[in-house]
Amino acid sequence: MKQLRFVARQWFVGLFALTAAASVQAQYCGLFFSEYAEGSASNKYVEIYNPTDQGIALDGYTAALYSNGSVTLSGSYALSGTLGAGEVLVVANTGADATILAAADVLSNSFANWNGNDAVALLDPQGNVVDVVGEIGTDSPWPVADGDTQNNTLVRAASVTAGTADWSTGATQWTVLPSNDWSDLDAHTFSGSCGAASDEPFTLRIFHNNDGESALLDVDHFAAVLDA
Ligand SMILES: [Ca+2]
Numbered sequence: 187m188k189q190l191r192f193v194a195r196q197w198f199v200g201l202f203a204l205t206a207a208a209s210v211q212a213q214y215c216g217l218f219f220s221e222y223a224e225g226s227a228s229n230k231y232v233e234i235y236n237p238t239d240q241g242i243a244l245d246g247y248t249a250a251l252y253s254n255g256s257v258t259l260s261g262s263y264a265l266s267g268t269l270g271a272g273e274v275l276v277v278a279n280t281g282a283d284a285t286i287l288a289a290a291d292v293l294s295n296s297f298a299n300w301n302g303n304d305a306v307a308l309l310d311p312q313g314n315v316v317d318v319v320g321e322i323g324t325d326s327p328w329p330v331a332d333g334d335t336q337n338n339t340l341v342r343a344a345s346v347t348a349g350t351a352d353w354s355t356g357a358t359q360w361t362v363l364p365s366n367d368w369s370d371l372d373a374h375t376f377s378g379s380c381g382a383a384s385d386e387p388f389t390l391r392i393f394h395n396n397d398g399e400s401a402l403l404d405v406d407h408f409a410a411v412l413d414a
Pocket residue numbers: 253254300301302303304
């Protein structure tokens with residue numbers, strides 16, 4: 187038991203060292219919308235960008251549309267495959283301009299069917315909002331910089347390293363290009379510093395089942411439990 191206790195103690199020392207290291211690294215990096223186009227006719231697309239230095243599996247992620255203030259899905263597309271490091275995935279409407287179609291990786295008229303007052307979201311495999319353009323549950327073109335989400339193309343700031351479910355933050359992160367301006371299509375200028383996808387935040391929970399409850403145990407407590 188003493189050997190086990192020693193191993194546990196060393197494991198915890200290593201874990202705390204890892205936690206301390208993580209706290210001084212660059213901020214969280216993850217998938218986000220790098221561009222959103224709400225042009226004329228069916229000229230609708232988004233880019234999804236991977237800012238990390240490793241591929242990210244898209245299986246389970248959903249490109250989601252919440253139209254006209256709806257709080258439930260109006261349209262969606264189930265993403266799949268792997269998005270390479272520093273690459274963008276372009277999701278467009280089938281009726282978009284040939285320039286957009288030439289750059290598109292995925293076509294979905296269920297999803298790419300907004301006209302400025304519809305929230306466009308990226309959901310993770312657990313259904314959490316990873317990123318959003320607009321505010322789910324409200325019906326309005328949303329102001330962004332010197333424009334809004336209607337009849338414009340929005341390009342994400344180069345410094346953004348991850349999406350946000352909070353539109354009050356997200357709304358401040360875009361540059362507005364005119365309607366049908368696709369000059370930044372299929373590429374993203376990124377100035378952040380991201381490591382691997384494993385930099386994502388994590389929660390440590392040690393389960394202590396003696397009393398049916400969970401608790402975060404410190405080194406000495408954990409050793410004591412092992413000895414018990
Ligand atoms: Ca609409």
